[in-house]
Amino acid sequence: MLISRVWLKELLADAAGFDLGSIDDDGLTRALTGLGLEVEAVRATGAGLSEVVIADVAGIRPHPEADKLRIVDVSDGNQNVAVVCGAANVPAPGGKVLWARPGAVLPDGTQIGHRLVRGVSSPGMLCSETELDIGPDGDGIVVLPGDAPAGRRLVDFVPAVMDTIIELSITPNRPDALGHVGVARDLAVKLNRAWRPSNRELPECPEDPGLVELRAPDRCGRYLGVAFVDARIGPSPLALRLRLHRLGLRPLSNVVDVTNLVMMQWGQPLHAFDRARLRGGKVVVRTARPGEPIVLLDGRTLALAPDDLVIADSESPMALAGVMGGEHSGVAADTTTLLLEAAWFEPAGIRRSARARGCATDSSHRFERGVDHGDGLTQACASACALLQEVAGAKPVAHCYPIGSRPAPRIIDLRPARTKLLLGMEVPQPEAKRILVGVGVLVDDADAARWRCTAPSHRPDLEREVDLIDEIVRHHGLDRLPMQAAVPHAPSRADRRTRARADAVRGLADALREAGLHEHVAFAFTRPEAVAAVVDDTPNERTIVLANPMRGEASVLRTHLLGGLLEAVAVNLARHGRAIELFEIGRVYRWPEHTSGGGPKRVADCCAPAWTGKTSAWVAPKDDSFADGPDPEPIEERTRAAVVRASGSADNTHLDARSVAADLLGALLRLGYRARTRATRRPVPWLHPGAQAEIVRDDGTVLGRYGLVHPEVLEAFALAGDHRVAYGELWLEHISERRSSSFVALPRFPATSRDASFDIVLTVPSSRILEIVDHAARLGQEGDDPPRVVRGDRGDGAIEIIDDYRGEEVAAGRRALTLRLHYRAQARSVTDAEVQAVHLSIITRVCDELRSLDPDVRTR
């Protein structure tokens, strides 16, 4: 919304007796901002135009060197000069034009001086509207009416040329501020001036009940229709054109310009119909018939719906009410009779129409926020009638003012004590009353503790007591709020589980960062193909699809973190050659499993709030669709921690997927989880079939998976299939808190180690061999305090793999896997002999067990 300072000054002088000249632009900006009318930009206009004067054309001569140029003799009353001009519309001698004398500076920065134009010196130039930025017309020079006084400076002839244009951002609750009157009224209160409402009378002319037929009274609260004759359509006077141009509107013809000017003044959109084109000479306010066609001013043809409100003549719609006129509804050059519409339409209906039709106009913008259905509407209509007479000679001949369901005045009780409580400060009661009255509220303070207030029709946002309190503090000044001590009197009440969970996630992130990984934050939405490339089972319908994505590559919610990390790998590979080590902790999204697509049908079927883990100490209000207790989550959101490691160069054969497992196991250990790894029980299709494994908790719960990314998946993310990328992920739903450890006495006696080497096929995973060894080692030994295998559950010398040999002396497809076991007794030192015996018995058992997996297994 653009505001003209000059206009604001006129309105404040007229209605509040205030001279805005005493406040500079900075002060005005501060005052408006302080009122919640946010200033987005301030632009001074007309500064360099003081040397532009009205000049008389005295003669026109051809240019000796150019056919398209002419030499125009002009006079400003003091001097006669010959100016070179290329415009085709130079008026005949006696015509009035605008001459920019040497010394003038045009708005685009052009310095005007004496200039040689094709060999002829020209002192300054004759200007068009665009050159002076006083209008949209750049086709020819400005030609003023014959009575314009030659020698007068433009800035004296039309003072509004020198103006400050302020761009305001108006919040949707303030339709009144979408016109200069509303802004001026607010300012008057801020400046402590009484605002006198305007009381221009509607024109005196006979009532004609047939002029307006209101068939949809629930959609139109008031309709002021005034018929005119003898209108002469033509361009508006310069001052009017200038004002519209300054406010960002294009001047068209006098009648249309008047409706626009009144809209910018009162915030009330108007429409002027050519009455001669209205069949039956009247308008009908009704809803559309299904499929009824209309061609709008912008040329679009619409098929209307019964929810659309239209202004029709006796036959068909002439305008989409409050949104846009029809193609033939408006005035044309030959129009002489008018029907002026000033109305209040029900806001929600206009909003639905505008949105459904994709037509956001200045008019719908105001109607859907709620224009004034009271005095403001009357005044806007009266202003327009007066202006139409003034600039177009139109005579009002008939009127019709039907009334539909108009909003009732809103009565609001205001308790001064409540004001104090809510604000934490006392606003003196006379001040509070002055403010309310100033913005138009009727205040009955007979009961000092409970003021009976009536909200004005131009403030549809004033609905409740808090809205009045807002008005009071807005004008009194938010900067006066004291900074009262907000002592935390509420102890922390967060659910223990919520907190534990957050703590665990934080600890995990700490550990991953310490492992040298950089945190990545990827978008939650992705391409459908990115989801399809990384599925565990069959491609599923549990993917969340956006109804209105911005782009196809961001149309579904991610179901895994791998894709985002691979995309980041690709970004890094393209930009530099360094190792890429990233982690992300983020959510993945799916429909809950039991609904298998489409989501839960009832709220009761939704997920339990799995990751918030909230309990309800207090029963939420009963409701049809929401059950008591914790509120459900609409879909399944799971938190994942993922790690990716990739080389920045093609030479990356050394990359071992175990590195990411080490990152994840280390992070788990930081949380107190002694997890282990094992070969995947079910192959993960998006990992390399020969390089994948899973991470399991001591109770067997799978916590995550890792491995080399499958070449086909790499290719799906624009990476070379032979580029090795190690990826691992943890499922945080199983890691809900840190675990504490209890102390176990340190060993007092030394351990002795023995190695064992197995020649075995590669298809038996080393994790399986370790499991078998661990199982065998746990079986009891004879004797009192026998040597036992030290197990790794406390991190001190687990069963280790010390060699994994493939090559000479080992057949293809087989390997020699060497393990080291440590033996210790609890209360004594062990001897070589007894360790040897125990070791042999364990290895024998292990071999027996392994034989079921590989009949050719042997120890070396």
Added chain:
Amino acid sequence: MVRTAVFSSACGAPAPAPIVRVVSDSIDLDGLLTRFRGELAGTEDEAGLYQLQVAYLGKKGQVTALSKSLGSLAPEDRKAAGERINAVKRACEEEIAARAAELRSRARQRELARIEDVSAVRPRALGTFHPITQTRRALEQVFGELGFDIEDGPHVEFARFNFDDLNIGPDHPARDMADTFFVQPAAGSGRMVDELVLRTHTSPVQIRTMRARKPPIRIVALGTVFRRDDDATHSPMFHQIEGLCVDEGVSMADLRATLYRFVGAFFGRELEVRFRPSFFPFVEPGAEFDMQCPFCGGSGCSTCKSSGWIELGGSGMVHPAVFEACGIDPERYTGWAFGFGIDRMAMLMHQIHDLRLMFDGDIRFAEQFPC
């Protein structure tokens, strides 16, 4: 090592019976010592010294053999011969120890003469947290100290919690398809397309919290939010923090004081906080809040575009309609809420100008923010 050499002669398998020669005066102990000294001077390391020790003083060593042959001497000669042998043995031991000390000293000098230039190093490859995470943690820390609980909610949210219960009615412009991402229900689910949204702000956490808990409530919710916007300063996904305080007698003055304290604690300096009236459907009165620029302290700099102030976010007193939607009596309780962008705060603190850099995962970007 020397210690090993000396003690090792005490262990090992028992030696076979020695072939003893009679020690007599004719045996040249001085010659033996001379020979020993010659060999000792030739030793250059621990191993050579050990060999020498074994050769002379070990179980089968030359000096030991002499001691063992004492028994074959005439009793009257034994004492004198024994003394002489012992003297030689002590001399050998002492000279070996001296030589060992000398070799150690030389080795030490050689070690110290070695030049190992450690003057140029590369720091250990440390990982980094994303600037958003760093800012988020700092915010959690400060608000935790101010007595706030930390909450979060789902990213895919009921339109009811994201809009209706926050006093954003069905016709509100914010619900436009142009601003909000809606979730597509699958055919046959019976759901309407406007039922589920990607939350457009963290404010639905207010609703979830007030539905689940009775006042007093003091929470902050930090998390990911989504809007249909995409340019250098707007991302379709970004992060917000939301604060909510509900209790009896909570006022807008408390809100201002809390924001003032937060800004002071977060930036570590006294900074003014100011309100500008504004409108958000879920608060009334509503205000945007600015802080004095933390970089120039309000005197004007490039970050605050010479205004001295930085716009932070929105705030206000919880609208009674929101309380009613959550079953909280708006007559008994009052409350305030505020919210602002975490990404914006991170960009401000690190002078990052293009939001899109934040989400493409370039490690060279990450490395610029080690803490």
